[in-house]
Amino acid sequence: MSRRGEDTKERILDAAQALVLERGFAATPVDDIIKSTALTKGAFFHHFPSKGDLARALLQRYADEDLAVFDRLAARADELAEDPLQNALLFLSLFEEFVDAMAKPFPGCMFASYIYEGQTFGPEVHALIDEALKGWTAVYERKFEAVIASREPRQKVTAKQLAESIVCLMEGAFLLARAYDEPEIIIRQSRQFRAYLRFLFED
């Protein structure tokens, strides 16, 4: 695909992402997407064989960007803090900074949006969601394993438990943040979890 074609495809994805995060996938007609890009139906279906293909491409791109952010934050944390506990704490701090820089109105999490539309999507989409959720958990789990290996926790906890907790906590925080349009909730909860970690592992 030429440079020009690639650009329009991105434009369609940009418009679709904004609308889908706002209203959900099923509630976002193709007509509205093309209206917001000043393109036509022909152009849309030239780039995406079906609306379902858009759903897949949209989530794929979102997952890729999400992974990139995660990797970037992890790399910066690795750079600045060698100690496992400090590394984990810093990673969460960097995540808070990232959320703080997000635009209002707070868009929410696309995985969550897709999860609650369930039946609408095919197995490929479900696999993507699975991969993302398990990916997050795995990253956290590795970090917490290192922390537990380096220090005796004040309370008996497993890395897996902690990892699942922070993923749940953040997804829930994303939901409330969206309901109230208050991204600060995410930051508050992440900070609270940091305090919990310090409490568990610091002297």
Added chain:
Amino acid sequence: MSRRGEDTKERILDAAQALVLERGFAATPVDDIIKSTALTKGAFFHHFPSKGDLARALLQRYADEDLAVFDRLAARADELAEDPLQNALLFLSLFEEFVDAMAKPFPGCMFASYIYEGQTFGPEVHALIDEALKGWTAVYERKFEAVIASREPRQKVTAKQLAESIVCLMEGAFLLARAYDEPEIIIRQSRQFRAYLRFLFED
């Protein structure tokens, strides 16, 4: 409305709830709802002036039932445990029992579903969601206030913080539970939070 009319209205709501939780509201046509009740369009629009009215009625009923469950669990906890900490812990245990008794496939939380469809609904629906979320938080906050009043927490925490945390944690757990069709996640996370509370407040 007569007994019979009330019954059919409930039947419609039952069918709608199952479908909406499965696929989302916008992705659930009225035709599918009436198909699953063996009724007709005339009957549906006799009971609900519009599909939007169904959305409101559906969430209202869900909120009422949710509140009833909450009150029931709280009453049982109050009955069995006077001590604030034991009361809070027991309340969570009873909630875990309740989740454990829920049917598979795990349906998820209707508030979350509605939140991620945002734009679709009117201000009345948003008010209902707000009320429910703030209601949960308020119940937890009162319980944790009593706990904090009765004991010195090992770490400085506020009742409000703890309340927001458990609400986020549970909503996130509901999301993962739905993604994996594993309600056990909710139970695990609630149990984990109980351990955290005991750790904070027990000697």
Added chain:
DNA sequence: AGAAACATACCAACTGATTGGTATGTTTTA
């Protein structure tokens, strides 16, 4: 190099199916 052959990117207009909703009946119940 330059023309012929082909591919990509897009558009305007249309299509059949589905959508929420209505108008007009018929049955049931109080």
Added chain:
DNA sequence: TAAAACATACCAATCAGTTGGTATGTTTCT
């Protein structure tokens, strides 16, 4: 017997997707 509770038969709008076509490259052949 008169509302309330349904059913039947429709409608206008909207939906995802198609059609036939043009304009603009890009590659291939001479």
